Amino acid sequence: xxxxxxxxxxxxxRADADSPAVRRExxxxxxxxxxxxxxxxxxxxxxxxxxLRARLVQGTPAFRYAPLDTPIGRLWIAYQGNLLRQIxxxxxxxxxxxVRARAGEVPLPTPAPPRRIAAGIRAAIAGRRYPxxxxxxxxxxxxxxxxxxxxxxxxxxxxxxxxxxREIGRPRAVRAVGTALARNPxxxxxxxxxxxxxxxxxxxxxxxxxxxxxxxxxHEGVDLAELxxxxxxxxxxxxxxxxxxxxxxxxxxxxxxxxxxxxxxHSAAEARAAGFRPCKLCRPAGEDDHDRQS
Numbered sequence: 001x002x003x004x005x006x007x008x009x010x011x012x013x014r015a016d017a018d019s020p021a022v023r024r025e026x027x028x029x030x031x032x033x034x035x036x037x038x039x040x041x042x043x044x045x046x047x048x049x050x051x052l053r054a055r056l057v058q059g060t061p062a063f064r065y066a067p068l069d070t071p072i073g074r075l076w077i078a079y080q081g082n083l084l085r086q087i088x089x090x091x092x093x094x095x096x097x098x099v100r101a102r103a104g105e106v107p108l109p110t111p112a113p114p115r116r117i118a119a120g121i122r123a124a125i126a127g128r129r130y131p132x133x134x135x136x137x138x139x140x141x142x143x144x145x146x147x148x149x150x151x152x153x154x155x156x157x158x159x160x161x162x163x164x165x166r167e168i169g170r171p172r173a174v175r176a177v178g179t180a181l182a183r184n185p186x187x188x189x190x191x192x193x194x195x196x197x198x199x200x201x202x203x204x205x206x207x208x209x210x211x212x213x214x215x216x217x218x219h220e221g222v223d224l225a226e227l228x229x230x231x232x233x234x235x236x237x238x239x240x241x242x243x244x245x246x247x248x249x250x251x252x253x254x255x256x257x258x259x260x261x262x263x264x265x266h267s268a269a270e271a272r273a274a275g276f277r278p279c280k281l282c283r284p285a286g287e288d289d290h291d292r293q294s
Contacts, residue, residue, distance in 0.1 A: 065095060065107040068118055070125055072219050075188065077113045077121070084117055085135040087186050090208035102138055102185060121189060127155030127220075130189040139183075142170075146180035153194040156220040157250040157282070158227070160198040167283070182206050193217060200224075200231030222250060230264070237265040237284055239276045246271040251282035 061081030068075045076095035078086035086102065088095035099107060112118070116132060124130045129151065136144050145168040152167075153159050165177045181192040187207030193216045196202050202224075205213035217224060230236075230249055238254070239246035241261045246268070247253055265271040268284060278284050 063105055063107040064110045064113075065092075065099070066110045066113045067092070068113055068121060070122055072125055072188070072216060075121065077117065078107050079113055079117055080135075082114065082116060083133050083135050084120075084130070084186060084189065087121075087188055088207065089187060089212045094208070098185070124189045124191075134186055134189065136185075139180075139185075142168075142173075142176065143180040143183065145170075146177050147184055147190045147192070150181065150184075150192045150195055151190055153191060154252060155191070155194075156222060157248070157252065158194050158196050158217065158222060159248065159282075161195055161203070162198065163248075163283075164195055178203065188216070191216075194220075196227075198231065198236065200228035234266050235264045236267060237271055239263045239265060239271055239274075244276050245279050246276040246284060247279040248282040248284050251279055253279060253281055 061083075063078070063080045063085070065076060065078040065086075068077050073089065076088045076092050077084070078095060078099050086095060086099050088098060096106065099105060113121075120130045120132050136147065139147070146164060149164045149167045161174050161177050161181075162171070164181075165171050165174045168177075170176075177195075181195055182204045184190050184192045184206040187193065187205070193205055193207065193213045196213075202210045202213045202217075204210075207213070207216075214224060227249060235249075237246045238249055238257070239262070240253075240257050241263055245253070246265060263274075265274070265276070268278065271278075
């Protein structure tokens with residue numbers, strides 16, 4: 001074997017060992033390291049690549065997709081073992097196109113997803129946190145921060161894009177937050193539909209457009225007409241005369257608020273001037289965030 005072919009074989013071995021599939025599986029990474037260490041110094045181990053490929057084929061679950069009927073309609077789910085990789089509310093073709101664009105792969109069709117994944121998605125729709133692993137590997141650290149902030153928004157409530165930007169410590173990155181949410185590969189499980197414009201407009205939605213976003217919010221009990229009315233009147237917060245606390249309009253605390261004790265504010269500064277303090281549940285925007293929200 002020539003020096004050139006020996007070097008090429010070593011490069012190929014390192015490429016296999018550093019592949020995304022190996023990095024996702026600690027056992028495979030350990031196998032790759034041991035095989036590479038056992039290679040002779042002056043010549044590549046001819047079994048290295050063959051053994052590693054065989055282990056990958058046998059040890060990595062197949063990439064599959066399936067439909068799932070839920071209370072909000074039929075979803076299309078792409079998964080690999082217990083790893084949830086992609087969700088679409090907009091049909092089979094949309095799911096496959098998204099998977100190809102994101103991962104460059106074509107999953108295999110199957111009649112139904114695993115019970116654990118199906119149960120987790122239905123639990124997420126009901127307002128609980130999805131318990132299984134999620135594939136966010138292609139996303140940047142910023143995008144992951146944005147999606148994690150969206151996961152903390154309770155069912156039946158909405159927040160603005162500026163609220164999310166402030167939550168992750170990047171208050172000026174409102175536009176980038178919108179872009180990250182629009183690229184969410186796992187709508188419903190990561191509830192980006194709960195982030196809307198401060199104007200009351202819904203904005204883009206990765207799960208299937210504004211109509212799908214409105215359907216999800218209505219299913220959760222959000223009064224979109226009321227939100228739009230408040231936005232038209234320039235109202236951003238509501239407060240309780242009994243607790244002297246001001247909140248975002250959809251905050252969970254509204255369940256205990258009585259109409260005769262409710263007061264509305266156009267800004268956080270106005271609320272504070274009236275002697276109200278911000279809610280610790282919904283964490284309404286700071287004094288100067290009113291003008292920046294979108």
